[in-house]
Amino acid sequence: MSDQFDINSAPEHTINASEQPTTVRPVMQPDNPYASTRGSITSKQLPAFDQDIINKYNRSGPRYTSYPTALEFLPMPEGLETKILRERESHAPLSLYFHIPFCRHLCYYCACNKIITKKNSDAGDYLAYLIAEIKHKCSLLTPPENGKKPLVKQLHLGGGTPTFLQDNELIELWEFLQTQFEFLPEDQGDYSIEIDPRELSGETLKVLRHLGFNRISLGVQDLDETVQVAVNRVHSAKLIENVLLEARALGFHSINVDLIYGLPHQMPETLDKTVRRIIEMSPDRLSVFNYAHLPERFKSQRQIKEADLPTPAAKLTMLGNTINTLTEAGYQYIGIDHFAKPDDELAVAQREGKLHRNFQGYTIMGDCDLLGFGVSSISQIANANSSYILQNHTDLQVYKDNIDAARYNATIMPAVNVIKTSIKDRLREYVIMNLLCHDYMDFRDINQKFGIDAITYFINEIQQLGQMQEDRLIDMDAAGIRVLPRGRLLGRNVAMVFDEYLDKKHKDRFSKVI
Structure with missing residues (x-):
């Protein structure tokens, strides 16, 4: 790619940013344009850590697990979820997510809506409600043309602590799912499944x-005892190692470990010991999250003394x-915090x-849906x-009340919030997700998928990216926009330029990128 993108060289086109893109597909699809933008693990695409550049661009922003983000939810009209499920494309495979909100321990860094309880019996009949919801939703799905049950390619249990469910309850849930879905x-x-070891x-x-x-995914966070006590999550390195060894012996395909930097009493040297000890255990994936201290929003974090937190400079050193x-x-x-073998x-x-x-x-x-x-x-x-x-x-x-009400009125569903995305939303979602997944935005690919001229359509965004190009975070030319090694840790900042909702509201609802 060239060192400088010349806006004046952009071709003229009849479509401008105020017009609607389409979803008309070309007769011939090109080869995947994102496969060749990254080399092997030893390539130049390894992230480059530049503290001055991170300080310059470190602003608050979303993690883009969706676009628009969940902050754009509106109240769900009655009957809409039923209509959505009935009209779902039956040939599309499914990914299933089950939320288990219960934990036996309150981790002070937690930013989730969890129910802390010591006894399994305190979960009451939650599993029965899950099964009732599954049965109701499945009754609304149109079966695939082959007459089989809806195909599931992915399933995840999260929380909370999913293993709060007893072994026999996990078996009951799994066996019921086999009656409703066809699994690969x-x-x-x-x-x-997420696991508290x-x-x-x-x-x-x-x-x-x-x-x-x-x-499986294991929440470890830190192996230093002082840090563990400060966040009320105490466990030994030996326990973590034993769980990994057993999981590997049982043949689990992939094991993830979660770590957090920025916790109270954490120091660069202590976190480095944790990271090196975890590397010795050889998990397949690691998630290394930035702790965002927001006690005004999350009650559990009020147990953490701000004076015990590392300085911003120390956090950057840890990262x-x-x-x-x-x-x-x-x-x-x-x-976005993730590493893998x-x-x-x-x-x-x-x-x-x-x-x-x-x-x-x-x-x-x-x-998958x-x-x-x-x-x-x-x-x-x-x-x-x-x-x-x-x-x-x-x-x-x-x-629970919504699930109970559905027994007598099938139009009452558990969902209470909804976002209906426009074609323009899906265009921007496609751009943002490719930047975050592949460090690349391919103009030709976008033109073919959405019936626009991407350079003309996104000319304002391209102009906004000029400073990032001067700082060598990205490179732009007539083919597309590529995130360079120096900018990989700030990929969200690049993506945020294409977010039409970000500067309109909610700016105070996000934590900083780093």
Whole structure:
């Protein structure tokens, strides 16, 4: 790509930014334009850590698990969710998400809506409500033309702590799902669960693997005892190692470990010890999240003393050290806090230009509709020329009341919020997600998919990116926009330029990018 993009060289076109794009597809689809933009793990696309550049561009912004983001939800009209499910394209495969809101421990850094309880019995009949919701939604889905049940390619249990459910409850849920859906074999599908390593019975991993789960994610956060005590999440490195060893022996395909930087009493040298110890355990993926201290919004964080938090400079040092240590150990930087071994499915999909992003984060199953079940869960469903994002109520009792009411009135559904995306939204979503997944925006590809001239349509955004090009975060020419190694950690900043909603409202609702 050239060093400088000349706006005056942009070709004239009859379509401008005020006109609607279309979804008319060309007769011939080009080869995937995103597969060749990234080399192997040893290529120049490794992220470059530049503290001055990060300080310059470090502003608040969304994580783009959807576009528009969840802050654009509107109240759900009665009957709309029923209509959306009935009109869903029956040939589209499904990704299922189940939200289990219960935890036995309050982690002080938590920014989630969780229910803290010590006994499994305190979860009451939540599983029965999940099953009732599944049965109701499935009754509305149009069966595929082959007469089989709807095909599921991906499943994820999140929370909360999904393993708060007892082993027999996990079995009950899984066996019921087999009556409602057709699942890909476990060597082809992606079936995952989040795990608190402190809350596993002696048989839980064996049960999960026997059922068909093939990926697990462990919340570790930090191995330093002082930090663990400060955030009320204490466990030993040996416990984590034993869980990883057992999971690997049982044949789980992929194991993820979550870490957080910026926690109280954390220091660059202590976090570096944690990262190196985790590397010795050799997880397939790592998520390294930035702790955002927002006690005015999240009650649990009020237990953390602001004076105990590391300085912004120390946080940047931790981030830089972590990135360098992980990439030197051979992990591929995926984007937005995520790393994976080069042979992990996420890393392979990224190199092949097939990576996607949704409410479950980075995913290889971008062709799926997402169906969410449980309190606060989110669904993403495409119907012909329409696309919808739906959210169940975030209050457990209201969620249950809606499920109960549906027994007598089938038009009452658990979703209470909705976003209906326009064609213009889907165009911008496509641009944003490709920048975040593949560090690239291919003008020709966009022209063919949406019937526009991308340079003309996005001329204002291209002008706004001029400073980033001067700072060598990106490179632009007539072919497209590429995020350079120096800009990979700030990919969200590039994507934010294409977000029409960002500067209109909600600017105070996001944490900083770094």
